[in-house]
Amino acid sequence: MPSDGLTRGSVPYAFSSRMMGVQSSVIRDLLRLAQRPGMISLAGGLPSPLTFDVEGLQHAADDVLVNSSSRALQYGLTDGQPALKHELARLTSSRGAAVDEHSIVVTTGSQQGIDLIARLLIDPGDVIVVERPAYLAALQTFALAQASLHTIESDASGARVEDLDALLGAIGASGKRVKLVYVVANFANPSGATLSRERRLRLLRTVVERKVFVIEDDPYGELRSFGTFVPPLIALAAEVPGAAQWCGYLSTLSKILAPGLRLGWVVLPPVMLDQAVICKQGMDLHSSTFTQEIAAKYLASGRLQARLPSIRTAYRERNEALADALDRHLGDRIAYNRPEGGMFLWARLNDAVDASEVLRHAIEEGMVFVPGSAFYADCPDASTLRLSFATALPAELDVAVQRLARALDRSVVPPRTTPG
Ligand SMILES: Cc1ncc(COP(=O)(O)O)c(C=O)c1O
Known part of the structure; x- marks a missing residue:
């Protein structure tokens, strides 16, 4: 058996270099x-099963199967079922970011959204800046993209974005390309920290100046227990000239409805949308039409709110x-x-x-x-x-x-x- 460093034990294949590390x-x-x-x-x-609205989902599923089975069981549009996109735009807008359904791509969980962003932006060796500590499955995705990871410390008010400018400057000076900053701004996984409004604004100013895309991953924003709401980056972008094209937003129904639906969404600037759809075509054609139609009916019923x-x-x-x-x-x-x-x-x-x-x-x-x-x-x-x-x-x-x-x-x- 050839020994090229990529074979594993008795496995006769050469795994791709993406799997290394x-x-x-x-x-x-x-x-x-x-x-x-x-x-x-x-x-x-894992969300508490007590939060699963089994009855509401059953009604929605029955309705879908009785009234729109030919749509719900058929192949669908890559960017998502229109009815769900409409509901997700409303949900995102209720979080302070007035988005249009055309700026949304439905994803198979927000995990696929992270992967999608990485595939869109990252070539092997490109730099992604993450918080220290950071969400484990995002680290796995970025490793698969063969990104080089750099970190900014996180404290009780989230990532220390005041360190970001110097870090980006230093990485740039070393000849590497910084392509992405990934943050979980609300009740982060794992740190639990929430990025203050001041830091969010500063983050936006920095990425505009340094021309680096920032993606906010927001699975938990609806689950505020204490304190006051802080708008997502895509909402605050209205206060920072030029920021709208340098930030995106990811969220999911996993933590507020049910992870088994495997439904998330990404909000992207218009210039990225076509490429995102092409990329997703190659990943899974589209997310489940069946669960999308159920989720759309469920969200329209008002039961989630x-x-x-x-x-x-x-x-x-x-x-x-x-x-x-x-x-x-x-x-x-x-x-x-x-x-x-x-x-x-x-x-x-x-x-x-x-x-x-x-x-x-x-x-x-x-x-x-x-x-x-x-x-x-x-x-x-x-x-x-x-x-x-x-x-x-x-x-x-x-x-x-x-x-x-x-x-x-x-x-x-x-x-x-x-x-x-
Ligand atoms: C920060 C963060 N992003 C993304 C996800 C993935 O969620 P899903 O793919 O179920 O939408 C999780 C799940 O725990 C998470 O904590």
């Missing part, structure tokens, strides 16, 4: 463990329950910022404890979380961890944190006594 998602691996009886998972960002307040309440209660349990059971052994919404709390174990080591014991104690190292494009911080409060009930979150505390007890190496 792309790690399996530790979260997908942990999901298997989370299925074990009695295990409480704070690992995945009616249910959002109770969905927000459910996540706020869990958000509070997790933070309270951490204070109660771990106290000053852990540091974290309370997220203003979303599904994730990002924490750091004090005393340089390694979160992967804690995870080994946590699994035995009956809980799982994701060690933070998975979310770093560079120089992982081994003491960080991501705790999701989305899936478990408040009482279960408390039990999970008690188990985490026991796992931490077992992980901490007692100080060595020096002989003599």
Whole structure:
């Protein structure tokens, strides 16, 4: 067998160079463990099944099958079913960004939207700037695109965009092309942080000046528990001359309706739309017409807007329950910022404890979380961890944190006594 560095063990194929260095998602691996009886998972960002409007979706599905089956079961338009695009434009506009349905491409989850943007803009070696830490599956997608990743630190107010200009300048001076900045501005995955309005405006000014496209990924914006709404970048672009053509917006029905529908959407400047549609044709022809028609009917029924307040309440209660349990059971052994919404709390174990080591014991104690190292494009911080409060009930979150505390007890190496 030829040994060209691309063959793996006994596999007789040469995998593409794109596969080099792309790690399996530790979260997908942990999901298997989370299925074990009695295990409480704070690992995945799985929406609470209690938020699924089964009855509403059933009505919508029945209606679609009875009244528009020939459209819903047929091949469809690559940019999306018109009825759904209309509803998604309304939904996006309700978030402060008055968009036209013609600027929307429906995607197979927002994950495909991330891939689409990468395929549109990135040649191997091009630079993408991401937050530190960043969403793991975006890092995987960017690795598949063979991008070179650079990072800006994130703090309680989101990415430190004041560092971006100098970073872009330095990368430019080194001869590399910076093509994309990727940010999750609301209740980020994994950091839980929300980018302040000032930073959003500054980010827009920087990308206009440096001529770099920025994509905001916003799966969680509707799930605000505390604090005040901050408009998306595409809305704030109206305040920054030239910004409208340098930013796009991605969102999804996964976290507010159901991830099983696999429906997301991307809002792009007019000059990118034709290319985006050509690209998507080559990826999957179009997203499921069936789920698009169901989602369109569902959104038109007004049930989502009616249910959002109770969905927000459910996540706020869990958000509070997790933070309270951490204070109660771990106290000053852990540091974290309370997220203003979303599904994730990002924490750091004090005393340089390694979160992967804690995870080994946590699994035995009956809980799982994701060690933070998975979310770093560079120089992982081994003491960080991501705790999701989305899936478990408040009482279960408390039990999970008690188990985490026991796992931490077992992980901490007692100080060595020096002989003599
Ligand atoms: C930041 C972020 N972007 C994108 C996604 C992908 O969502 P989906 O493909 O289900 O729309 C997720 C899912 O957890 C996410 O956290």
